[in-house]
Amino acid sequence: MKDIYLPDVTTIDDITEETGDVTTFTLRFKDKRLQEEFDYRPGQFVEVSVFGVGEIPISITSTPSRPGFLELSIKNAGLVSGALHKLSKGAEVGVRGPFGNGFPYERAFGKNLLFVGGGIGLAPLRSLINFALDNRDRFADFSILYGSRTPADLVFRKELELLGKRPDVRTFITVDRGDDQWQGNVGVVTTLFPKADITSEDTLAFICGPPVMIPFVIHGLIKIGFSDETIISTLERHMKCGVGKCGHCCIGHKYVCQDGPVFSYKEMKEMVEKA
Amino acid sequence: MRANKEKELRILKRKNLFTLMSRFLEDREVIAPIKGHGGEVIFYPIEKIEDVAWDWTYVNTVLPPKRFFLPQTEELFHYKNQNKGYEITPIYNDRVRMIFGIRPCDVNALLFLDKFFGGGPIGRRVPVAEPGILQDRYYATRRANTFIIAFGCHQPGENCFCICCDSGPFLKEGFDLQLTQLGGDEYIVELGSARGLKIFYGHEDLFRSATNAEEKRLTEIKDEATQQFGNTRAYISKAIHKITRNQVPDELWENLSDRCHNCGGCSYVCPTCCCYNVVDVPINKSEGSRIRTWDSCAFAGFTKLAGGDNPRSEKKDRLKRRFFHKLSYHYIEKNGRHGCVGCGRCITTCFANISMPDIADKIRKGITS
Numbered sequence: 001m002k003d004i005y006l007p008d009v010t011t012i013d014d015i016t017e018e019t020g021d022v023t024t025f026t027l028r029f030k031d032k033r034l035q036e037e038f039d040y041r042p043g044q045f046v047e048v049s050v051f052g053v054g055e056i057p058i059s060i061t062s063t064p065s066r067p068g069f070l071e072l073s074i075k076n077a078g079l080v081s082g083a084l085h086k087l088s089k090g091a092e093v094g095v096r097g098p099f100g101n102g103f104p105y106e107r108a109f110g111k112n113l114l115f116v117g118g119g120i121g122l123a124p125l126r127s128l129i130n131f132a133l134d135n136r137d138r139f140a141d142f143s144i145l146y147g148s149r150t151p152a153d154l155v156f157r158k159e160l161e162l163l164g165k166r167p168d169v170r171t172f173i174t175v176d177r178g179d180d181q182w183q184g185n186v187g188v189v190t191t192l193f194p195k196a197d198i199t200s201e202d203t204l205a206f207i208c209g210p211p212v213m214i215p216f217v218i219h220g221l222i223k224i225g226f227s228d229e230t231i232i233s234t235l236e237r238h239m240k241c242g243v244g245k246c247g248h249c250c251i252g253h254k255y256v257c258q259d260g261p262v263f264s265y266k267e268m269k270e271m272v273e274k275a
Numbered sequence: 276m277r278a279n280k281e282k283e284l285r286i287l288k289r290k291n292l293f294t295l296m297s298r299f300l301e302d303r304e305v306i307a308p309i310k311g312h313g314g315e316v317i318f319y320p321i322e323k324i325e326d327v328a329w330d331w332t333y334v335n336t337v338l339p340p341k342r343f344f345l346p347q348t349e350e351l352f353h354y355k356n357q358n359k360g361y362e363i364t365p366i367y368n369d370r371v372r373m374i375f376g377i378r379p380c381d382v383n384a385l386l387f388l389d390k391f392f393g394g395g396p397i398g399r400r401v402p403v404a405e406p407g408i409l410q411d412r413y414y415a416t417r418r419a420n421t422f423i424i425a426f427g428c429h430q431p432g433e434n435c436f437c438i439c440c441d442s443g444p445f446l447k448e449g450f451d452l453q454l455t456q457l458g459g460d461e462y463i464v465e466l467g468s469a470r471g472l473k474i475f476y477g478h479e480d481l482f483r484s485a486t487n488a489e490e491k492r493l494t495e496i497k498d499e500a501t502q503q504f505g506n507t508r509a510y511i512s513k514a515i516h517k518i519t520r521n522q523v524p525d526e527l528w529e530n531l532s533d534r535c536h537n538c539g540g541c542s543y544v545c546p547t548c549c550c551y552n553v554v555d556v557p558i559n560k561s562e563g564s565r566i567r568t569w570d571s572c573a574f575a576g577f578t579k580l581a582g583g584d585n586p587r588s589e590k591k592d593r594l595k596r597r598f599f600h601k602l603s604y605h606y607i608e609k610n611g612r613h614g615c616v617g618c619g620r621c622i623t624t625c626f627a628n629i630s631m632p633d634i635a636d637k638i639r640k641g642i643t644s
Contacts (some may be wrong), residue, residue, distance in 0.1 A: 003412050005351050005565075009361045045288045051361060052557035055565075056581070078581030092361050094354075104370040176279065211584050238580050240553045243409045245392065247550030247570070248578060250596070251586075253605035272599065273592065 003186035004243045007049045007094025008034055013069065015089055018155040019158030021076040022120055023085055024061065025068050027095060028069050038213050040064050042128035043234065044260045047242045048072065049094030057239040058258070059124035060098065065134035070095070073123040075156060099242040103128045103232065106156075108204040112141040118189055122155050129163075136168065141203075142157040142198055147174040147182060147189030149189025151182045172196045189213065190220040207233040217270050218265055228266035230254050235261050235268070235275055251275055284493065290462040291481035291599035293324050296375065297480065300324070304372040306343055308336055318343065318374070327376070334432030339381050339546035340374055343416045344388065348568045351413060351553075356561040367413060373422035380435075380618040382425050382449045383442035384546030385418070390610040391549065392416040422470065425450040431502050434619030436632050439509035444500045447562075455496055455518055463493050487548040509517065509632035511602065513639040515613060519604040526643035531634075532590035534627035539571030541597065541629070544620040548600075550577075572596045598630065598634060 013016070029035040045059040049260060057079070062071035073086035076085045087093070095187035097132035117125045125144075132139050137145055143162065148154045154173065165169040172192045174185035185192065198221075205226055207217050214233055221231050237256040249256035253261075268275035287295070299305050300321070309319045314331035318340045319326075345434040351366045388394065391413035393404030404413035428435075428444035437443030446453050451471035454462040463485055466472050469613045475482060487491075517523055542548040552570040557563035570577060573594075578587040588595055600606065601614040615631055637643070 003365055005411075005413075006363055006365055007365070042370050049555075049565075051356070051565075052555050052560075053551060054555045075582075092356070094363070108509060179608050197534075211586075213300070236580060236584070237586065238578050240551075245409070245411055245551075245552065246567075247572065247600075248552075250600075252599065253603055253609075272603075273596070274586070 004242070004245075005096070007047070007055070007096045008071070008213075009092050010095045012089055012091045012093065018157075019153050022073055022153075022155050024071055024073045025084070025093075026062075026067075026069050026071050027093065029095070031093070035068065038070070038098075040103065042131045043103035043124050043255075044098035044100045045124075045242070046070070046072070046095050046097030046099065047239075047240075047260065048074075048080070048084070049096075050080055050087070051092075051094060054080045055094070055096075055222070055240070056080040057099070059127070059234070059244060059261075061123040061126045061129050063130040063134065065131050073120065073126075075120045078261050079093055090180060092258060096242060099239075099257055101259065102240075103262050105132065105204060108132075109138050110140065112201075112203040113139050113143070114198060114203050114205040115144045115146075116205060116207045116209070116221075117144070117146045118213040118217075119153060120155060121207075121209035121213070121234075122146055123208075125206060126156060126159075128206060133169070133240060142169045143198065144169065144172075145170045145189055145192045146171070146196075147176070147187075147209075149176045149191070150183075151175050151179050170196065182248040188216065190216050191199035193220055193224060198224055200227070200230065203230065205231050208230065211236055215271075224264075228269060231265035232262060233265065235263055237261070284490055285455070285464040285466070285475065285482040286457070286485050286489060286644060287462045287464050287482055289443065289462070290461060292454075295474075295478055296324055296327075297479055299373050302371075304370055305644060306340065306372060306376040308333060311337075312443075318377075332345050334428060334430065334435060335380070335620060335622075337620075338544060339384065339620065340377055341388070341546050341549070342416055343372070343374060343383075343421065343619050344394075345549055345551070345569075346365040348566055349372065350564045350566050353564050353595065354562065357364050365412075367416045369416050369420050371420050371422075375422055375424045376426045377423060378428060378457055378618075379425060379443035379446045380440075380616040381546050382423060382439045382446055383437075383440075383612065383616045384618070386449045387547050387610045387612055387614065387616070388414065388549060389418065393453060394419075414425035422474070423450045424465075425453045427453055427455040427497070427500070429496065430503050431457065431500075431617060434508045434622040434630075435504075435617060436619060437617035438501060438504045438507060438521075439511050439632070440615055440617035441612070444504075445497050454589075457489065457492060457496075463489060507632070508636070509617065510635045510639045511613065511615065515607070516606050518599055518602045519640050523595070523598075523638050524641070524643050525595075527634075527637060528595045530644055531594050531629055535573070535590055535594055535629060537590060537593070538624050540619040540626075541571045541626040542571035542573060543569060544624045545601075546616060546618055546620070547614045548570075557606065572600070572628060594629075601631070602635070 010027040018026040049055045058072045061073045178186045239249045239257040240246040243256040244255040310328045382526045392414040393408040394415045402419040404410035450467040453465040548568045553567045579585045
């Protein structure tokens with residue numbers, strides 16, 4: 001059995017700056033066999049090592065339906081993410097994983113998909129969005145609602161524009177504060193609900209965003225008529241090990257790194273600690 | 276035949292016990308209770324038999340022996356970036372050791388950790404985890420290579436409540452040998468595993484069979500020891516019920532948080548607390564180690580996220596967390612028993628006199644002050 005704490009070495013093959021503080025890294029395992037065997041679910045995460053600095057959990061933003069590489073969108077927010085941002089193409093980083101449960105997309109087969117993302121929270125949703133697009137015939141309507149603080153903080157902007165042009169996908173974007181060039185919506189992401197004419201009928205909502213956003217979105221969806229089981233969100237916790245041992249990510253007896261990070265609102269309400 | 280041999284009791288004279296340990300010392304590490312500089316008794320690798328704290332004035336050591344299985348600071352792997360890129364070398368400690376004088380509560384704590392970390396069946400040099408458990412190979416390797424020579428407890432210590440936690444004062448499982456002092460200079464020896472039996476066969480010259488009277492005496496000693504606990508009550512089972520169902524009023528944790536210093540002492544002295552932090556320690560630009568160190572849910576930074584959010588920033592929530600982890604039924608299901616073995620070390624250590632039996636009693640009665 002493989003040692004659960006030993007990372008495998010990957011090479012940074014590409015770097016794309018999304019915003020001033022968010023960068024997407026394309027990684028490939030040095031060992032070709034490992035790259036071929038690496039499989040994951042949208043919503044799962046990996047532990048990324050910058051050797052000598054440390055290791056952090058990062059959700060996978062690429063989709064398993066487009067294999068051969070791994071994309072991670074990382075916000076420069078701390079010690080390790082800061083060190084990652086200083087690396088250039090060709091540098092080596094460690095990867096362990098994938099960890100966590102991932103999104104329960106099977107539950108959405110034949111149903112409408114609603115994605116509500118905030119800031120860098122679009123990264124894990126992007127994995128699911130692209131996965132669902134690659135399996136488009138298995139799902140009904142497709143709505144993407146995305147918000148960030150300012151226009152400069154919108155990630156995957158070009159991809160969102162391309163998606164907006166598709167006849168079978170509806171995208172709505174908003175920012176908390178606009179700038180001189182911004183002509184789109186202004187306001188928090190929940191202000192898009194009436195504009196997008198969201199319905200709870202036959203719909204599964206997938207949410208990912210900063211901790212401050214999630215309760216507002218959940219309550220907004222409940223008002224529209226979503227049931228607790230149809231609201232699915234990721235939870236953010238400090239995850240050191242990713243394998244349910246180090247104890248940092250526990251909420252009650254749940255390990256966010258193993259039992260999560262994806263939970264339905266029903267599961268969140270049952271937790272003995274505030275989710 | 277063999278199974279019966281295992282059940283037979285043996286007698287070991289103290290001088291023969293010395294000889295047995297001297298023989299162990301020749302080819303393995305022997306960890307035993309020794310007297311520290313302040314007179315406190317601690318577990319430590321010994322160099323000679325005379326180092327052992329033979330007078331048994333201790334019931335429990337200040338610190339649990341968990342550090343021999345989960346060291347306070349432990350190197351997981353070494354990384355080195357040469358011309359061909361990073362190379363990672365894990366560091367497992369598979370040195371054969373015996374821990375001598377370990378108490379039943381601490382052995383039960385190891386059995387709890389075994390389930391959690393995937394410690395293999397005792398006696399296998401290459402540890403195997405139970406199906407469905409992700410194995411921590413560092414813990415499991417140390418555990419598999421450590422002989423357990425336990426000492427039953429004749430008398431509880433000041434803060435002991437193992438009797439309420441089904442973890443003492445004598446072991447029913449989890450030991451290779453269990454020794455009980457018979458009075459005089461003799462010990463009655465129980466063989467608890469195939470490995471224990473092997474020790475016996477390897478050193479048969481040192482043992483003799485126990486007489487019927489001595490066997491009877493062992494039962495009496497165990498009964499007498501149990502009676503020594505007198506009125507010790509911890510009401511753990513009632514607390515388990517309430518804490519699992521989230522029926523403990525928040526005011527209890529709020530009131531306790533006025534007293535708690537957030538020092539983390541309770542976790543450090545707890546034989547089942549095993550949360551850890553992981554950090555990289557570079558030696559130079561291209562080489563270094565990844566290490567892990569003990570951590571504690573009592574610390575405010577334990578759950579802090581990059582970016583500043585902290586889901587358990589309030590002390591009352593951290594206290595609730597610790598007691599939940601020690602008592603919730605979920606851990607009985609997962610780890611075979613609840614997370615408190617009644618060793619009483621957290622009571623001894625806590626500045627604020629936050630005591631498990633006391634809190635369990637409060638939970639049971641619904642008292643919040």
